[in-house]
Amino acid sequence: MSGAKVIVIGGGLNGLAAAGLLAKAGREVHVYEARDALGGLAAGVPFADGYTAPGLLHDTAMVRPWVADALGLAQHGLQREASPAAVTIPTERGAITLRGAEVSGDVGPGDADGVRRYTALVDAVRPVLARIMDQAPLDPRASLLSLLKTGLAVRRLGAATMLELMQVAPMCVADWTRSLGLSEPLAAALSLPAVEGSFTGPWSAHTATTALVRAALSGPAVVGGAPALVKAVVAAAKAHGAHLHTGARVTRILSDGARVSGVELASGEKVTADAVLSTLDPRSTFLCLSGPTDLPLGLVEDAKRYRMRGTTVKVHLALTGPLEDAAGNRITALRATPSLDDVERAFDAAKYRAAAEAPALDVVVREDMATAPGHAVASIVAHAASYDLAGGWTDDARQRFGRAALDVLSRHCPTVRDRVAHMEVLAPPDIAERYGVTGGHVLHGEHAPDQLLFLRPSVHCGAHRTPIAGLYVGGGATHPGGGLTLGPGGLAARAILSK
Amino acid sequence: MPQPTPFHERTAALCTSYAWKHWGGYYAVCHYDESPEREYNAIRHAAGLLDVSPLYKYDVSGPGAGAFLDWVLAKPVSALKRGRVTYVCWCDDDGKVLDDGTCWRLDKQRFRLTAASPALWWFLRHADRFDVTVADVSADLAALALQGPTSKAILADACDADMGALGFFGLTEARFDGGAFTALITRTGYTGDLGYEIWVEPVHALRLWDLLMHVGAAHGIHPIGLDALDISRVEAGFILQGCDYTAASDALIPSHLSSPYELNLGWTVKLDRAPFIGQRALRAEKARGPAWAFVGLDIAWEPLERLYAAHDLPPHLPLAAWRTPVPIYRGMRQIGRATSGAWSPTLKRNLALASVEAEFAAVGTVVDFEVTVEWERCRVPATVSALPFFDPPRKRA
The missing domain is CATH 3.30.70.1400 (Aminomethyltransferase beta-barrel domains)
Structure with a gap:
């Protein structure tokens, strides 16, 4: 069916990546994006006159190389940093600087050795995890050969690594990082990526796996951040011949319960297609865009059950100067997480329909995204608050959360308060509304064992195919998961092309 | 603890056998007399009045x-x-x-x-x-089943509904007792006979019972329990959930599913x-093609009689319908199970409802039905029969 028409719902990174790959393979591809901007959660967020935040999600270190290569992103301007960014981790007396596997500054006695052991495991399992993430999801029902190959890859890690992996994988990240002998601030900082965006704290089960996967898949960041990544993917998709439509909201996936026939747009226009790829979350795809009798029961029930309670609040600061510590050192990245218990307490709030009084902050500062010379933008992923806040997300509640985040930041950066020209606070419902993500869950659903691999988002569509012929899924709610990876879009395109 | 139904005051007063069972969280009468025989005959020859309030x-x-x-x-x-x-x-x-x-x-x-x-x-x-x-x-609706050849006449006397216009599987609202209360009447039942079910607010339940019993006296009305119903539903070939099949939600293993x-x-x-x-x-x-078929079995009488005669006994049959699964064989191989059955007093035949492997479902196929006579397992021939066993023209009237 070369040349057949494919519709991609959602012009986020995954939709664009899939569109580019499908167009490259000779398909006629149309991407329909409801918003006016492409790039989804990675798109730059203009939030004040002269200030643009570098994406709702700003971590670009996890872009899967195979998708970037297949799209030819390098030819479209994608560059990756030469070295890992330096992350500032405030401590009681000063700060630790974490750069890749190196720690410096106010380190504890066990930190250097602990980070070495942490990095050693991450490096050792990287090939296996990359293999799992870059292929169709592992499925116990699949051919024995494919399972065997992965099993062999695990065995090839050697007995010591394999046993350590088995030991660490089910742990909570707090237990793991503490067992490495790390000082509290460093342990907490290494745990933050494992809980960010999800309904977990460092004491939640299986978060060690999330930490391990995220660390293992992280490479150098994209030069220019998420907006530069979007720019390259859009350019590649267009160059391959994909048609990108913005301001075009899909309101219905048309099917007869057995085969997809196209989509209906908000304008009322019906567009036919041989295949439809939805990069939206399963609630949107299967419950909102599909009629009540379009899908098999199991899929509908899985979509209802799929867990995506957003906990992320995004805070954007327009700064009239750089972000600096008390000594006047410039900070480009910071994780404000005094201790594991502080991160856990921040998550506790989300459990009980509240917002953290001292949120855990993942801060990225960009001076190139403020137009005025010397000004800067601080992009803060804050953990955690409830989507369903008691009393509702009023303007007052947003301001209160923003002030709390600023309080946490001021402890290490005393001058920041005086430099805030404007602050934007996006609570989970704001994220849900603006980006069309159910629950405002920035990862398109929990990265929990029951929602990963062939179970993401449902056993009925875990390999990017659905029981409806011609209907595919390929957003963050599919393997290999949420975040700015291009992986789901790449694998979905592969699934369509292999049909 | 089971609850009394809205008719309990009346049914309890009449239930001299004290034979009760639990049905859907309520007390239900098995049989008012010592045996269900009179009650069964009311269904087939006059009218039986059954409290079916426990239905969901x-x-x-x-x-x-x-x-x-x-x-x-x-x-x-x-x-x-x-x-x-x-x-x-x-x-x-x-x-x-x-x-x-x-x-x-x-x-x-x-x-x-x-x-x-x-x-x-x-x-x-x-x-x-x-x-x-x-x-x-x-719980908002009390219900009575009025089943049997005279049921139509009883309702015609008891309410203002045009009973002639209420056809098989019809539904009408009716005023009872000179308009004192209304109830819904459906032309439905579980007996395979002419019959109705009357649905009323619980507050009017006793009035409805009294009225039907009073009006029905001239038409041979008789309160009946679940045992009589069970015999008639076997004759009618009606399946019973939890007996002839397992609800998919209650199945413990795949072979329980149907x-x-x-x-x-x-x-x-x-x-x-x-x-x-x-x-x-x-x-x-x-x-x-389905793997199993649900069939009627007509169990041969004379071979059964001979098995008992060998022990110098007359043939023994239970008074009520039975519900204990019985193996069905063809040659040496078990090919199914009978799930319920009864002696049909009307047809004078020993009947069973059974699930058999699909290839043995043709009417006329002879299979073996297991019986236990004096603690000895024996087999008697049974013939696959068309369902329903009993199908009078008035059933659809």
Whole structure:
């Protein structure tokens, strides 16, 4: 069916990546994006006159190389940093600087050795995890050969690594990082990526796996951040011949319960297609865009059950100067997480329909995204608050959360308060509304064992195919998961092309 | 603890046998007398009055009621006319039967379902995708089954409904006792005879009972218990959930599951229509052919008599219908099980309902039915018979 028409719902990174790959393979591809901007959660967020935040999600270190290569992103301007960014981790007396596997500054006695052991495991399992993430999801029902190959890859890690992996994988990240002998601030900082965006704290089960996967898949960041990544993917998709439509909201996936026939747009226009790829979350795809009798029961029930309670609040600061510590050192990245218990307490709030009084902050500062010379933008992923806040997300509640985040930041950066020209606070419902993500869950659903691999988002569509012929899924709610990876879009395109 | 039904005051006073059972959380009479014989004969020759209040009842209403039921039930009901009732079953997504019951069209946007077991959990699981409200009205309605040849005459005397116009599987509202209260009458039943079911608010229950008993006296009315009903439903070939088949939700192992095709309910399934729960699986099963068939068995009498005679005993049969599964053989191989049965006092035949492997379902096939005589396992021939065993013309009147 070369040349057949494919519709991609959602012009986020995954939709664009899939569109580019499908167009490259000779398909006629149309991407329909409801918003006016492409790039989804990675798109730059203009939030004040002269200030643009570098994406709702700003971590670009996890872009899967195979998708970037297949799209030819390098030819479209994608560059990756030469070295890992330096992350500032405030401590009681000063700060630790974490750069890749190196720690410096106010380190504890066990930190250097602990980070070495942490990095050693991450490096050792990287090939296996990359293999799992870059292929169709592992499925116990699949051919024995494919399972065997992965099993062999695990065995090839050697007995010591394999046993350590088995030991660490089910742990909570707090237990793991503490067992490495790390000082509290460093342990907490290494745990933050494992809980960010999800309904977990460092004491939640299986978060060690999330930490391990995220660390293992992280490479150098994209030069220019998420907006530069979007720019390259859009350019590649267009160059391959994909048609990108913005301001075009899909309101219905048309099917007869057995085969997809196209989509209906908000304008009322019906567009036919041989295949439809939805990069939206399963609630949107299967419950909102599909009629009540379009899908098999199991899929509908899985979509209802799929867990995506957003906990992320995004805070954007327009700064009239750089972000600096008390000594006047410039900070480009910071994780404000005094201790594991502080991160856990921040998550506790989300459990009980509240917002953290001292949120855990993942801060990225960009001076190139403020137009005025010397000004800067601080992009803060804050953990955690409830989507369903008691009393509702009023303007007052947003301001209160923003002030709390600023309080946490001021402890290490005393001058920041005086430099805030404007602050934007996006609570989970704001994220849900603006980006069309159910629950405002920035990862398109929990990265929990029951929602990963062939179970993401449902056993009925875990390999990017659905029981409806011609209907595919390929957003963050599919393997290999949420975040700015291009992986789901790449694998979905592969699934369509292999049909 | 089981609850008394709204008719308990009357049924308890009459239940001299003290033979009660639990049914759907209520006390129900097995038989008023020492045996169900008189009660059975009331059903076939006059009229039996049975308290069926424990049945589960659900009201489905709203603009999406028809679409919702078309999705949930194996038979589409959105085109059902107001004032009509239809027999339905519903399946899980694997096409296995959860329950069977009746569906009534009360109004343009209002239906009622009856069920043998609680079903609200299943309906609510799917209702949120439709513009529909599902309410459990089980306790809001007391119900009596009035079954037998004189039932029509009794109701004609007892209420203002035009009984001549109330056809098989019809539904009408009627005023009783000179308009003192109203009730719904459905031309339905579980006996395979002429019969009705009357649905009334619990507050009027005793009045309805008294009125029917008073008016019915001239027509041979007799209160009946579940044992008499059970004999008549075997004669009528009606399946009973939990006895002849296991609800898919209660199945412990795959072999407990049954599709409608395996239960003689294929006629209630309409496959070629908009998607509904279980459609894919049912299509596949229909194409493949069901593995099991639900059949009637006519158990040979003389071989049974001979088995008892060998012990110098007269043949022994239980007074009521039985529900203990019995193995069915063909040669050395077990090919099924009989799930319930009864001596039919009307037909004078020893009957059973059975599930057999599909290849043995043809009428006239002779199989072996296991009987235990004086602690010895024996077999007697049984012939696969067309269902229903008893099918009088008045059943459809």
